[in-house]
Amino acid sequence: MFDVFGTCVDWRSGIIREGVELNRSRGLGVDWTAFADAWRGLYQPSMEQVRNGSRPWTTLDVLHRESLDKLVDRFGLECLGGNELDHLNRVWHRLEPWPDTVTGLKILKNNFVIAPLSNGNVALLVNMAKRTDLPWDAVLGAEVAGHYKPRPEAYLAAARLLGLEPDQCMMVAAHNNDLVAARNCGFRTAFVCRPHEHGPEQTTDLVAESNWDVIAASFVELADELKKKNINRSAISAFR
Amino acid sequence: MFDVFGTCVDWRSGIIREGVELNRSRGLGVDWTAFADAWRGLYQPSMEQVRNGSRPWTTLDVLHRESLDKLVDRFGLECLGGNELDHLNRVWHRLEPWPDTVTGLKILKNNFVIAPLSNGNVALLVNMAKRTDLPWDAVLGAEVAGHYKPRPEAYLAAARLLGLEPDQCMMVAAHNNDLVAARNCGFRTAFVCRPHEHGPEQTTDLVAESNWDVIAASFVELADELKKKNINRSAISAFR
Numbered sequence: 300m301f302d303v304f305g306t307c308v309d310w311r312s313g314i315i316r317e318g319v320e321l322n323r324s325r326g327l328g329v330d331w332t333a334f335a336d337a338w339r340g341l342y343q344p345s346m347e348q349v350r351n352g353s354r355p356w357t358t359l360d361v362l363h364r365e366s367l368d369k370l371v372d373r374f375g376l377e378c379l380g381g382n383e384l385d386h387l388n389r390v391w392h393r394l395e396p397w398p399d400t401v402t403g404l405k406i407l408k409n410n411f412v413i414a415p416l417s418n419g420n421v422a423l424l425v426n427m428a429k430r431t432d433l434p435w436d437a438v439l440g441a442e443v444a445g446h447y448k449p450r451p452e453a454y455l456a457a458a459r460l461l462g463l464e465p466d467q468c469m470m471v472a473a474h475n476n477d478l479v480a481a482r483n484c485g486f487r488t489a490f491v492c493r494p495h496e497h498g499p500e501q502t503t504d505l506v507a508e509s510n511w512d513v514i515a516a517s518f519v520e521l522a523d524e525l526k527k528k529n530i531n532r533s534a535i536s537a538f539r
Numbered sequence: 540m541f542d543v544f545g546t547c548v549d550w551r552s553g554i555i556r557e558g559v560e561l562n563r564s565r566g567l568g569v570d571w572t573a574f575a576d577a578w579r580g581l582y583q584p585s586m587e588q589v590r591n592g593s594r595p596w597t598t599l600d601v602l603h604r605e606s607l608d609k610l611v612d613r614f615g616l617e618c619l620g621g622n623e624l625d626h627l628n629r630v631w632h633r634l635e636p637w638p639d640t641v642t643g644l645k646i647l648k649n650n651f652v653i654a655p656l657s658n659g660n661v662a663l664l665v666n667m668a669k670r671t672d673l674p675w676d677a678v679l680g681a682e683v684a685g686h687y688k689p690r691p692e693a694y695l696a697a698a699r700l701l702g703l704e705p706d707q708c709m710m711v712a713a714h715n716n717d718l719v720a721a722r723n724c725g726f727r728t729a730f731v732c733r734p735h736e737h738g739p740e741q742t743t744d745l746v747a748e749s750n751w752d753v754i755a756a757s758f759v760e761l762a763d764e765l766k767k768k769n770i771n772r773s774a775i776s777a778f779r
Contacts, residue, residue: 360702437661
């Protein structure tokens with residue numbers, strides 16, 4: 300099961316690319332690099348009220364839109380109409396995978412059930428997969444669990460829906476804290492480093508901060524490592 | 540969105556095939572045709588308590604196993620151990636598609652988001668798809684809704700998870716009653732006749748019992764009909 304934003308797809312470049320195009324088409328002078336970082340900066344706080352139960356379940360599309368509305372003044376986006384903001388909000392559905400993502404997933408799919416375990420809502424993940432050929436066997440994640448990561452319910456619901464025990468599941472993420480939460484639920488863990496998720500000056504998640512089961516530089520390397528360790532679907536079933 | 544048992548896959552032949560193999564390997568003389576019909580006969584009743592709220596959510600794997608346990612004496616399966624019964628219960632994960640199913644789904648997938656909307660649990664549907672190459676974009680259905688068809692919640696949850704209004708969804712089923720329920724939720728409807736779902740002497744669902752939006756003899760014909768009517772994903776989005 301795969302984290303998506305940052306692990307499978309490059310959200311920062313995707314937002315910047317569409318923003319630069321918007322500068323051109325609408326004659327804006329927005330700093331989209333700063334905008335992308337600011338929007339993503341509101342990501343974790345936006346989920347907090349849902350996580351702590353003070354707000355009912357709210358999809359990431361809605362949270363992204365609320366965060367976007369907060370940035371309109373600061374970044375000079377007042378000239379954009381509601382439909383244009385709706386379209387911009389759905390840039391999260393249109394992000395591009397890292398160069399190794401699709402190749403790696405196709406190899407992994409031969410040996411495993413592969414599914415996103417993302418805080419993105421199902422529609423977002425399905426639209427993204429459809430555009431960019433992410434070959435998921437199922438689309439799981441926070442929305443079907445009704446809980447955002449790193450709440451344990453998010454991981455445990457995904458395992459339960461696939462009819463698997465937690466130790467038959469492996470969480471793949473570029474974020475050490477996601478793997479901490481997954482391991483606490485009994486999942487196996489794989490860290491795939493994405494050193495440019497936050498741009499050229501990234502300072503976080505540059506190294507594995509624990510003894511994760513697999514540490515790899517790409518999804519293709521992850522597939523190779525699993526093969527070397529003789530971990531595959533039937534080995535996992537036989538394990539129990 | 541597709542009904543699965545009977546519409547995509549041939550449950551009756553699948554159960555009979557594995558049963559005949561079990562007769563051979565275990566020296567049994569079970570009438571597996573009668574057994575398949577009896578097991579499927581307990582299918583709708585087994586979901587009733589969940590539908591009417593007198594029983595909490597229970598997956599189809601569990602309901603199938605309870606129904607199987609009821610048939611052990613009657614069909615002379617006492618010699619099978621618990622593991623063998625567990626394996627037999629999972630024959631529903633190992634059913635084969637009708638000859639046109641995979642070809643038709645692959646064509647439809649080029650123009651639409653395709654997903655099962657089945658009473659089967661997610662693990663069952665994922666395992667089935669993995670074995671037989673059903674190319675779903677997402678795996679939805681009763682389990683993620685927490686309600687069995689034909690309860691409206693089952694259809695409406697699937698639409699909501701895909702970010703679609705009901706009239707942007709089409710239910711594809713070989714069962715008129717499934718389409719009645721879907722239409723009542725605002726879905727478009729397609730009837731694909733499966734005249735041998737219940738064997739050579741089938742008497743039900745041999746004809747479309749209403750003016751469904753599409754009536755076809757196979758998934759390939761369904762794809763052709765949608766093309767003729769100029770219904771595709773962008774046409775559906777533009778519709779709104």
